[in-house]
Amino acid sequence: MNTARYALSAACFSSALAAAGAASAEPDPAQAAFDRGVAHMEAGRFDQGCPEIAQSQSLDPRPGTLFTLAECEALRGRLATAIARFDEYLALYPTLTAAQRRSQGDRERSARAQRAALARDVPELKLVLSPGAPADVVVERDGQVLPREAIGASVPVDPGEHAIRARAPGGPALELLVRVDKREKKTVTLEVMPRPPRPPEVPPPEKPPVEDKRAPGAGGAVVGAPPAATAPEAGAGGRRAAVYVAGGLGLVGLAVGGVTGALAIQKKGVVDDRCAGTACDADGMAAADAMKALGLASTIGFGVGLAGAGAAAVLLFTEPEPASTRPSGGAWVAAGVTPFGPGGAALEVRGAW
Template sequence: MNDRSTWDRRKLRVVGIGAALLVSLLARPAAADKTDDDALRAEELFKEARAAIDRNDYAAACPKFEESLALVRRAGTLFNLAQCEEHEGRLVTAMRYYKEGIVVLDPGDPRLAPSKKKLAEIEPRIPFLTIKPKTELPKDTRVTIDGKEAEGVGVALPVNPGKRTIAVLAPKHTEETYLVEVGEAEQVELLVSAGKVIVEPPRLTPADLLSIRQRRIAAVSLLGVGALGFVAAGITGGLVVSTYNDVEKNCGGGRCATKDAYEAAQSGQTLLVVNTVAWGVGIAGAGAGAVLYLLANKKQAEKTGPTQSLLVGPGFVGVRGSF
């Protein structure tokens, strides 16, 4: 029984090894195909870049050299890209590519000596920018040059000639931006400081929020009552006018010709009272609601600044903002 079990385990192990070898053999051609494709594409891009240089179109050539280099890293591509960057005035980038290309060359490579000579010619032309704070910068302050993180503050940093944008980004401060122009081989010093402190509005306490909310709810309720009063006043006013016309036709000299006319006259007097009351409710409700709302809004403005406003126009009263 033990011999059979051992034999089964050996068979499983052999099958597993065979499967692993099969997967490896199948994967190798795919990997090789990708490498070949990358090499072919890199060569195409290199030729396109060289053709662009022949047309004096360095703006198109540099990106193609970069794309070719990303696929296959070759010394020839590095040197061509370095020359392209130098032509476009990006001396720091050109210097880096020359150094990378020199490192990968064999000691006896004929390109080594001219590349070192070219590097020696570029290095003295590179300007340096020293960024110094006028006063101590807040903790976690970031300084960028042309949108990229500066490698240090208070040290001479190699930069490309031309106009450079320096930004000081301090927590809870406005961004402070500086524009400086540096020429070849210049040593430039720039004093910087953090921007203005951003003052955050004080936060409302729960008691403040409750008080303001209660006032606003009461104000809106009163405005609603006032609106209903105006609606009632409009309806009863229309009825009063209609009733008055009937009374004018059928009543005169203090007497009414018919019972219906008499009842209409009595109803008109009642409607007139209701109309007067409705107008009073409308005016009082709208006025009290507006005053209460403005008081609540004033209290919040004292804490955080205004966030709502009362809108009054022909035929409407409204509120704009958030509750």
């Protein structure tokens, strides 16, 4: 397998990796990705070159590839990422054999020098939670979940914008963009809202027990009360609504009867002017016909109005007293509206004395 690899220094993009082994007839994906990455670096396209070199390192990890990746990230402006790659290289270097170290040339010394230079410019970002934030908040930076120990600590980051997301389980998510420049040390407080509390469950109201007063030896019949002692209280709202409906219908009927009656009187004046006996001209005939129709409408309106007003009065004056104030036993009277058939109803009056 062809093991030729090239590593570029930050100054001149030149130095070659040692070659070993025989050439292979099959293409090497790691070598191809490395070659593409170096070509992008030489053209100044670091955003395309660095991912290619990173792919080569993941396919076939090599010390020289790792060193080149660190230089690419530094030229790309990702200072914290470059320092992390240089740290990986410096941690790997002591594990190499003597022959492997000789093949690395002066990369170990160059890695230390470049890392020290980058450390002067790398910014730091500290993310802290607001007081009272839940303990189980999940914080992400650029799509990566931060470990618990990283929250509240000043961490080296790459210069530029960073997407921050924080969320407590069940609560709303906090999302913001934070920009950090070279050498800046920034602290950002995350105002994380806890999960809203559940509303308390309200138990349904308990129905009061129905007191059943039965006379001894009466065979189970209720004495001195209507069949349902709580019926007047339970139906008080419906009765009052019936009073309003009947009263409103009465007022409308009386208003219609009054208006149509007045119009009928007006038409009668036209008939008197345009008719002589039973002979009328065209205007007189039209007025006579209109007078008959208005008179009929007035009669019906007054009838409906009087009926509605009467029903409202009966319902209002016969409304039973509440059970708490009505004496037990004795005479009683009650009225109500009983529906029957589609759209029909009847006024019902009951009592005992």
